[in-house]
Amino acid sequence: MQTETFSYDDAITRKFAWATVIWALVGTGAGLFIALQLAFPALNFDLPFLTFGRLRPLHTNAAIFAFAGNAIFAGVYYSSQRLLKARMFSDKLSSIHMWGWQLIIVAAAVTLPLGITQSKEYAELEWPIDLAVAIIWLVFAVNFFGTIAKRRERHMYVAIWFYIATIVAITILYVLNNLALPVFASKSYSVYAGVQDAFMQWWYGHNAVAFFLTTPFLGMMYYFLPKAAERPVFSYRLSILHFWSLVFIYIWAGPHHLHYTALPEWASTLGMVFSLMLWMPSWGGMINGLLTLRGAWDRVAKDPVLKFFTVGVTFYGMSTFEGPMLSIKSVNSLSHYTDWTIAHVHAGALGWNGFLAFGMVYWLAPRIFQTKKLWSNKLAEAHFWIGTIGILFYIVAIYTAGVTQGLMWRAFDDTGRLAYPDFVETVLRLMPMYYVRAVGGAMYVVGVAMCLVNFVMTWRSRPAEYAEVRDSAPALAPSYEGKPIPPPAGGWVNPIGVFYYFIRADWHRIWERAPVKFTVWTTASVLVASLFEIIPTFMIESNVPTIASVKPYSPLELYGRDIYVSEGCYNCHSQMVRPIRMETERYGEYSKPGEFVYDRPFQWGSRRIGPDLHRVGGKYPHLWHVRHMENPRSTTPRSIMPTYAWMLENDIQWDTIQPRIDAMAMLGVPYGPALAGGEMMARTQADEIADEILTQGGPDLHGKDIIALVAYLQRLGTDIQKAAQDDRPVASN
């Protein structure tokens, strides 16, 4: 076979690596800022676009899609070319992918602070940006599979499998979770409502962790760790097992985010069982990574790259132990809605994703900039230590905060009453932990800044012109002449023979050389698992029993709800009273699935920095809400909520109400009279509320945003208390 010489495109890796280190600083910096906002609420500066509710999605999106995303692409572009012995399929597509992705990030950074959001966690971006993401992802997929098609190495190394699973699964997840009906360029309503929306969201949210923060990083681990250690992975077998366990099992685990909610019992139990099963293969992967360093531990002491990888992989092990543990319902009843979740996520993100990415950047920098060595190993060492200690400060403080608050919520006194009935009391107890968290976070950010400096300085000592990186390999034969596979002994009718045929599984060996078959089967298993879980939730009526007295939101309430969504209230307030005594004592009647059938999107939330709001309707007079939004400290001393004084000044955009109603009606919400006179109905209801605020001694707020918000808050969770035949002036028939 004739040997072909070819070159690798390292320019694209350089660009993605630049983006990685820059966005790392932005993403973690934003995180530090919002951590400080919780410790010092004055840092919300009373400005709409700087409030915690709007900035927290910016932080999560920047960390996941900008920092981790660009790290993934840098790693994939560098390793795939070398593993497949081929230059990327198209330099132009690489370039479109790179610049398109950065534009999307900038679009996210502009729209999220403006309150343009779908309010589904890690899927906040509105529909025009979603479309752009889909297109750019497709560009990446074409480029990647095109490279596989023209590869010169027949066997696809396991890292490539992980990349394939990433591309396939993220496509399915992202598209299905983001299906929405646009109202305006900046607003859409989810095609799913209530329980189903929650189910889709956490199927997505969980698997985004699996297929964006786990599989691609594992692929990178299986390439860059052997590279840096200069020895092959400890067990290739284990890595294959690791792969299939993620594909077969991980995809099922999503419902563990919704324990004790209005989700059907069987779905959450299923999620728990699969989550527990994940523990062992994940640890197999961790051990595989660590044992790759066998005989090279002396080098770990000297090489910052190996240090980052070692600690990163250890954090992977820690997170994949903790995840299954948190999915156990009884543990979850304590941890859910507390900072425990936040600590878990940050152990994973800062330790596993962050450190693996930094290790990779330090390994890549001298190679892509062709400088032979990193500018300063000492600085990288310093980054390692300040980063590691920073993570420890962060997670120890926040674990403590989570457990503390969880225990306070469930504490009863001797007379059987809540020991801490005042919610804010359980928040203020956390303040010392929040200060420590900010210190730990700051240390981590300083480390990231060191990485950027090291990266820039290494880049500065690059050659005047980059040498072309060339390699040679024989071309792939057009067809593969393997040993013929014997059919099952005794023919296809003999079950024992067929069983052994599948166990011997020569057919699988063919897949590993056949990317199309491989991809199809990976896709199929991801899809089948998802459908088995999703279809029953959507299709069985008994799963979401209808409640006759639950009616659609009035036009004004819908507008108010959209304000609630846009301000990101769900970042701190849940709308889900769990069927547990401590919850019903504190908040009232537990939430029923049928109560959410008009909620697009659902607003259950995942963390209670403030109290649950599902039963807030009718709890306080209108004026209380007005005062509270104007300055939360006037009604709840020492509250850490930002002020929303602008809601008392901004005018309701009356002309946008009818399109909202029409879009909801198109999604099947049974609006009657509101279809013709949504705006009139809204004005009437708004005047009533504004008049009542006046009589309660409040300011004249006719036509202001706050009125719509109050209308929504007062409606929240009240429907089930009303008789089914009640003729309230709701906007439906």
Place this chain on the structure above:
Amino acid sequence: MRLSELMSNMDLAFYPQVALVIFLLIFAVVCVRVFSRKRSKEYERASRLPLED
């Protein structure tokens, strides 16, 4: 009759449990296959792929 009524009567809640078992079995088969001895040489070569350039 609406589709959701039809589906409701099909007792679908049983399906995920069946699927769970099927997925588990496939996974078990993959495990057995991966650890079969005859593939050692192939794995040996595959695991060296990252170190080749």
